[in-house]
Amino acid sequence: METIVVIDNVKKFFNVTKGLFKKHLYQIRAVDGVSFEIKRGETFGLVGESGSGKTTVARLVMRLTDPTENTIFFKGKDIFKAKGKELKDIRRRMSMVFQDPAASLNPRATILDSIKRPLEIYGYKKSEIKAIVEDTIEKVALGKELLNRYPHQLSGGQQQRASIARALVLKPEFMVLDEPTSALDVSVQAQILNILLEIQERYNLTYLFITHNLSVVRYVSDRIGVMYLGKIVEIAQVDEIYSSPLHPYTAGLLSSAPSLSPRGRSRKKLLLSGDPPSLINPPPGCRLYPRCPYAEKICREEIPELREVKTDHFVACHRAGELDFSGIVRW
Amino acid sequence: MGAKFDVKVLTRNKVFLAGLIILFTVAVVAVFADAIAPHPYDEMNVSLALRAPQPQFPFGTDQYGRCVFSRVIYGTRIALGVGLVVVLVESLIGVTLGLLAGYYGKKFDKIVMFVTDLTWALPPLVMALAIVTMLGPSLINVVIAIAAVSWAQFARIVRAKTQALKNMPFVEAARAFGEGDLNIILRYILPNVLSPIIVLSTLSLPQAILSTTSLGFLGLGAQPPSPDWGLILSEGKNYIRQAPWISIFPGIALVYTVLGFNLLGEGLREILDPRLKL
Secondary structure (H helix, E strand, C coil), rough: CCCCEEEEEEEEEEEEECCCCCCCEEEEEEEEEEEEEEECCCCEEEEECCCCCCCHHHHHHHHCCCCCCCEEECCCCCCCCCCCCHHHHHHHHHHECCCCCCHHCCCCCCCCHHHHHHHHCCCHHHHHHHHHHHHHHCCCCCHHHHCCCCHHHHCCHHHHHHHHHHCCCCCCCCCEECCCCCCCHHHHHHHHHHHHHHHHHCCCEEEEEEEECCHHHHHCCCCEEECCCCCCEEEEEHHHHCCCCCCHHHHHHHHHHHCCCHHHHCCCCCCCCCCCCCCCCCCCCCCCCHHCCCCCCHHHHCCCEEEEECEEEEEEECCCCCCCCCCCCCC | HHHHCCCHHHHHHHHHHHHHHHHHHHHHHCCCCCCCCCCCCCCCCHHHCCCCCCCCEEEEEECEEEEHHHHHHHHHHHHHHHHHHHHHHHHHHHHHHHHHHHHHHHHHHHHHHHHHHHHHCCHHHHHHHHHHHHHCCCCCHHHHHHHHHHHHHHHHHHHHHHHHCCCCHHHHHHHHCCCCCCHHHHHHHHHHHHHHHHHHHHHHHHHHHHHHHHHHHCCCCCCCCCCCCCHHHHHHHHHCCCHHHHHHHHHHHHHHHHHHHHHHHHHHHHCCCCCCCC
């Protein structure tokens, strides 16, 4: 399969300064060396707690912010070196759906104006625009009568479908979905997820799906990357992750999800005690070290690299392979 | 803008309605000044000087025998005209700088904000006085002077709003599908900062009128025989004991107009931003 996006050890640090003379206080390492590849037609799920850097990765992939170090390739082109026509060509081939549907649409523009604007930028004719918009809103099940309304007159689900329509009109190849269902009711979530899966199949779309919701990511993803404090700790096929996670953090995350079955409730939990340490002063060595019940001396001293422990299963843990989480994870 | 601007919502706000009615009368007077005023504003008749109000001269006459009523009526045009032009100029400067500073940030923002703070730190009327003294007394120079000292509040508010808006998902979405900077500012940011601009404009109009009149009173604005309210007031101050009507009536006209704009602005603020009930 063709690789469509390559994220190559990308880093993004935020400098926190104070006062007129920009006294450097500290640095936040929001994304600290993240690498993964996304293949055409697949859904790559990126999971992690809030503050793990998922959204910063999304914004980097969309070139909404510049990396501090290294770069990202889209279809072989360095997106941060592209200029002018080349950049516009990249921009029309990828699009993004945001978390907050109410804030994703210009409050002073009608739904129609928002949806058709990308087409205007790329010089489509009036008649073409009309046909494409009609076709697109049908695909996302958005009623025609909503086109002349303003965003505040729509429900959250309708707003999100309008955002998806806008992301879809240019027929992109790659879409970044940043928590597209987190702000919605459960019933609406399922509807939006199904629309996303339908249009993916129809247009052979590639997704980068970012979420903290473990059931959602399992439902939509082919492969999953788990992020913790700005680093990827584990990448594997979705079934592999859920059946046999190899990183203690992944196992902790999976065990912490509340269960619906009465049987599950009594299971012993792997408790990752405490909160994630601050990104300002990350612990040396493995970033999970202070919370990890399996930590050893080496974990405190050396940063674990992401390595292939099993075929297509990458883990950044010194003890990967030695540990068995089968009694703890219950997915 | 949807339902926000329907007539019912506007008229339900009593403050706004009161301001609207006051300003409507002021506007009618300004437009039909020729029909309302019984005499030309500069028609002198020394034999009729300093007459008390009477049917022929409802507001009396001044030291040259001019009809104070007619002068006040014609003065409405100057007050409204200068006020509108000043607000137009200052909002153009302030909004443009605020949008650019807020959107691009960095060095440009630093410079704009430094100048803004500087303007903020000086008493506006004293600054305007200095500028008019430098340029020479005339109505156009008054416009320049007042606009030059009062654009800063527009810049500040628009900059703050722009900074908040530029990181909103709908702006990021626009950047993501390839919208250029100029289009982002004009299509996405400007329409969303419009309501505070409108409120600020109505609230700075009376300020502009007051400043114009003050400079006129000091002899730095409109020159005789112009019927500028400030000028009439200053001419009347020498006769305040014998002929108080010369000063009283333009004073009342000024208060009436300024009150109208203040009520309108406060009402608009309440309507456009319901959270901001003061």
